[in-house]
Amino acid sequence: MTVVIPEVDEVGTSSSQHLLVELPHEKLAWMLQRMCEIRYFEEKAEDLYIRGLVHGTMHLSIGQEAGSVGSIATLRPEDLIIHHHRGHGHTIAKGANLTTMMAEFLGRESGYCRGRGGSMHIADIPGGNLGATGVVGGGIPTAVGIALALQMHRSEQILLSYFGDGATNEGEFHESLNMASTWKLPVVFICDNNQYGMSMHVSKVMNIENISTRAASYGIPGKTVDGNDVLAVYEAVLEADERARSGEGPSLIDCLSYRWRGHSKSDRNLYRTAQEIDEWKHKCPIRRFKNVLVDAAVMTTDEVETLDQAAKMAVDRAAEEALTFPEPSPENMEDEVYAP
Amino acid sequence: MTVVIPEVDEVGTSSSQHLLVELPHEKLAWMLQRMCEIRYFEEKAEDLYIRGLVHGTMHLSIGQEAGSVGSIATLRPEDLIIHHHRGHGHTIAKGANLTTMMAEFLGRESGYCRGRGGSMHIADIPGGNLGATGVVGGGIPTAVGIALALQMHRSEQILLSYFGDGATNEGEFHESLNMASTWKLPVVFICDNNQYGMSMHVSKVMNIENISTRAASYGIPGKTVDGNDVLAVYEAVLEADERARSGEGPSLIDCLSYRWRGHSKSDRNLYRTAQEIDEWKHKCPIRRFKNVLVDAAVMTTDEVETLDQAAKMAVDRAAEEALTFPEPSPENMEDEVYAP
Amino acid sequence: MTTQTTREITYLEAVREALVQEMRADKEVFLIGEDVGTYGGAFGVSKGMLEEFGHERVRDTPISEAAIAGAATGAALMGMRPVMEVMFMDFLTISTNQLVNQAAKMRFMFGGKCSIPMVIRAPSGSGTGAAAQHSQSLEAWFVNVPGIKVVAPSSPYDAKGLLIAAIRDNNPVLFMEHKLLYRLKGPVPEESYCIPLQSAEVKREGRDLTIVAYSIMVPRALEAAEKLAAEGIDIEVVDPRSLNPLDEETIIRSVCKTGRVLIAHEAPLTGGFGGELAAVIAESEAFDYLDAPIRRLGGLNVPIPYNRTLERAAVPQVEDIVTAARALAQEGK
Amino acid sequence: MTTQTTREITYLEAVREALVQEMRADKEVFLIGEDVGTYGGAFGVSKGMLEEFGHERVRDTPISEAAIAGAATGAALMGMRPVMEVMFMDFLTISTNQLVNQAAKMRFMFGGKCSIPMVIRAPSGSGTGAAAQHSQSLEAWFVNVPGIKVVAPSSPYDAKGLLIAAIRDNNPVLFMEHKLLYRLKGPVPEESYCIPLQSAEVKREGRDLTIVAYSIMVPRALEAAEKLAAEGIDIEVVDPRSLNPLDEETIIRSVCKTGRVLIAHEAPLTGGFGGELAAVIAESEAFDYLDAPIRRLGGLNVPIPYNRTLERAAVPQVEDIVTAARALAQEGK
């Protein structure tokens, strides 16, 4: 890929350093704290899974926190997102209640989907999170309809639609971006590009360097950004937001990052080397953002670590509480299928 | 569109004039005669339809004859095609027996599909015509499999896969071109671009100038050609053939033309002006090729008209004969569904 | 319903009238599909609607059935009431993922916290010489998908009342319109009215045998019944109208009365919706009233052929219903 | 079959053994699907096969279910024998057009002048906590599509023999592999062997009641039968193994013998394949032998929920079969 992602050395780097002065301090703090919450939340969920308290499977976004936080940080509270199976980051960044979220992982009645959805299908409709789809690419056509409703309602709101690199090989990606572009819908398409679709590296499933190239087929802007640089993501998505909000139509943002964990709980990582994984751990978006903040003297090490610890405690508390919640009852499930 | 298609004035023009000397005389004669056969065949079919002898519906390619003939003229006899609902031109260019073909239109037992397929689904498997699909875009994924088999069999053969402009908005188009490019399959994708998908002009359903732009999403060559210039089509497709045959993978050729008739028999042409249709009739690919041949003194007017009349007679004979063939019997249809 | 406002219109006009009246009544209702605007729809259903409602609410789309279904699903999730037209039911095979994995499941999967009020209008069936890929009847699939309702009207009156009910329903409703019924004329009130889903109708009363038929098979069954009446066989014709939810009571009551039942549909017999109907009857108290085995009449297990004669032979015609009903009426006597 | 070569292996190993043996025997056979190579398949079915057959014949694909199905269809049209793996049966909703409108119809539509010998391997069913979009059983759809065959083995022995038969069959065959069966162990001969499609098997003989079950419901029915044997209720379990074509005789013979039949499947009850089975029985001579109504036991009409308890409750378990069979055995006595 043309975008080179630097290793995090002692000096933190961002291609959008200027945002450190332009963005309010609370905003920067909010971003760092959300990134830490995502990391701690997923580590906790993994731990609960290993202890057999969470079942099914799980898709962790550890290493990709800058993409979800950097993009959602650009939104207004009333804006919307729709996302995919690797969606814990988006859910937390969009402001999910960690306890209600963890309760869903644990299949409890008080979880976001009352235990019906699980970790792969968290939706918080009132919170503007219109849900995670487990069918690769399956949320993208739905995103077209959400954005269409926003347009027909003359709304100021916009929608961020998330999917992975592998999803861009699905026909639904193509039909949806074409339709959204033709109708100039208020949506930003964001590819959480972790370079693999399960075991398949992007280079094995497509014959192009950058996924953002595909924007050309729809006559929309496409940009590949360093997805480990939360400020760079913020800057690219904000520009796309403005385009969407002003009625000029969608954009395609390709956030280049890497997934540290296996694809899901059944992954034996046979398709990549331990060394590759290790190299990417040295590009940790969280450590990197911390360094950027400290090196630019926006925050002290103490401030940064306070935010980090606050995130950790919030996650621990959420898990503890969620574990006390009751399971749903299997009675009358058939009555839930259809709306009255 | 960037490609400008000249009106046919007294002087015939082709951007690939040089082929007039490079191609053998019989080849040029073959091309003209096939184009005339297609024109006369479809006019005859239309007439039989109006007389109630052909039923269902029909998709005529009158005005687009240069695309099918110019592309198939580049093939070796053993090469293959797979195409779509507007496929009469491809079928004839690939060497169909006109009587057997007309018999299928008439739903006779001796038709190519024994009356089961009709005008929309003509296949001549031994002849290398692997069939027309009525589901828009539906033949493109099948083309991937055909080309895959050619590659796995280390065959020298290549495949031409045809579809319309509207089909390029189907997800199957995207999945298929991506897969074919990733695997470098021996196929050439040809868009019979008549500028409309039923009532929808390309400008209303996509936000790009040239459909060939979409090749960029797959890292393959894409070219938009004057689809009314049979020699220009020949030149562009031949280059793509060589790429496919040499194992370098697929290309996308966008043949820009125009459909004179309504989309199908139910079309009231409300979405375009009589004037537009008229302008395009002045760009007639057959008259144009005739002029090119005569003006370059490759043929005399007599030679040209002799080929034209031979085509007309062949079509008349085919129709007469086909009308005498018996209808299929409805007995034991269920036994035909599964192969033994 | 006051009768002076009732006129004879076609099934196609009844569908259009339902759309127009609902779009006038509720601005959240809109029509989306291929060539529904300027072209007026492949079968002319939306002819004239563009002029009244404009391009935004009579929305022409690219040829992208997955995105069309997604556009409807997403808009419905946002509280709109989209009516999606697929040009031929056969092309729902491209919308399947959106309809089955998104539209049908989001409500339950997300804990009942959203609803998807949308209608999928699908011209179905054979008889137009359009061959294998433009003639299918795929209702059986969708009946097996919890979260989607399936409706298949057989008359202009039912088409209007059921479509209005479908549009007002808060769930995805697949609305089948048989192409051969479009020209069928019948009395339809001008005013807007709803026919509740899950209400079967006895289209003809009879004592000797029940024919359960829907869509195109209803007029054929009624014609067959007239022919058999001349032979002294008195047939009752029950039209479920909505396949899911199904009004089992009306069907079972009829079978209890006649003791004989013939089920007729156009889709291939094997795996068709007739199996569900037969099972519902065989599991019910009607089982004890049956004087003969349950009989099904379905399409041949073949793709629809192009040739007129073959096409006709591939699905039950009036004479096939007559033959099957006559035989069943005698059976075990 | 000589028994000394028979060992206990899992259902998953049996599927793999069939694939490996057919790929060794016929170079036209190849496996194509997402992550079937290096990853060894999402469930590990093709583990180790890449090493023996290489990337060309154990072909990893982009995530493009329509193109994968098309690639298999086109290769089959060219005389190869592709085995396509869809990662979860739920995603056949993206392949539907290729399978239903191309693979299933080309032979008939083109006048019987080609054939499409391909297999679609589809891991199906719930029980893994994968929720609504990764747990479906969609067999009913494909049984209603003339041109496709549907097979659903319930044991390692059947899995191997039926998969080999499916690969050698000259038509598209949908081959359902229930995820919960993958770990099931059973005796399987080393040699290659075929089980003809359309051959049901009586998995357990009994006098009092017939349970017709397939896929995961077979081991559950057998366990239920053991429990009921203790109560003196003698159950016969019939496994159709192939749903289309269906071996009606074996089923009907059993029902004639026992006079009572319970049909069990995991898919939602309404519109499930159980309807077809019930209809076939109700239309047959077995009708006259029935001492009680036909009973069906199917999944609840719900998307599969995530929570363990709810997921279990959504599909028939051993205890549900026991209860239903016990009640039916008493009924009308």
Ligand SMILES: Cc1ncc(C[n+]2csc(CCOP(=O)(O)OP(=O)(O)O)c2C)c(N)n1
């Ligand atoms: C349509 C479909 N095909 C296959 C799968 C199985 N699957 C789940 S996630 C995944 C990889 C997706 O890759 P990508 O889009 O890059 O997202 P990532 O998992 O890398 O975040 C696959 C193949 C699926 N869920 N849906």
Ligand SMILES: Cc1ncc(C[n+]2csc(CCOP(=O)(O)OP(=O)(O)O)c2C)c(N)n1
């Ligand atoms: C999947 C699908 N959607 C819709 C149709 C109905 N239809 C048949 S041809 C056609 C227009 C196709 O346009 P294009 O691809 O440009 O081919 P053309 O007819 O112009 O040659 C449409 C919408 C269809 N046959 N298949």
Ligand SMILES: [Mg+2]
């Ligand atoms: Mg990825």
Ligand SMILES: [Mg+2]
């Ligand atoms: Mg066109």
